[in-house]
Amino acid sequence: xxxxxxxxxxxxxxxxxxxxxxxxxxxxxxxxxxxxxxxx
Numbered sequence: 001x002x003x004x005x006x007x008x009x010x011x012x013x014x015x016x017x018x019x020x021x022x023x024x025x026x027x028x029x030x031x032x033x034x035x036x037x038x039x040x
Contacts, residue, residue, distance in 0.1 A: 009016075
């Protein structure tokens with residue numbers, strides 16, 4: 001089981017970084033969208 005998990009993480013490492021960057025971008029867009037009504 002630990003060996004399988006390690007191999008899956010090694011194979012998915014590049015896409016995990018991209019997924020984390022996409023999730024961070026979505027959070028930033030959500031926060032900006034929620035603060036827009038207060039700025040206008």
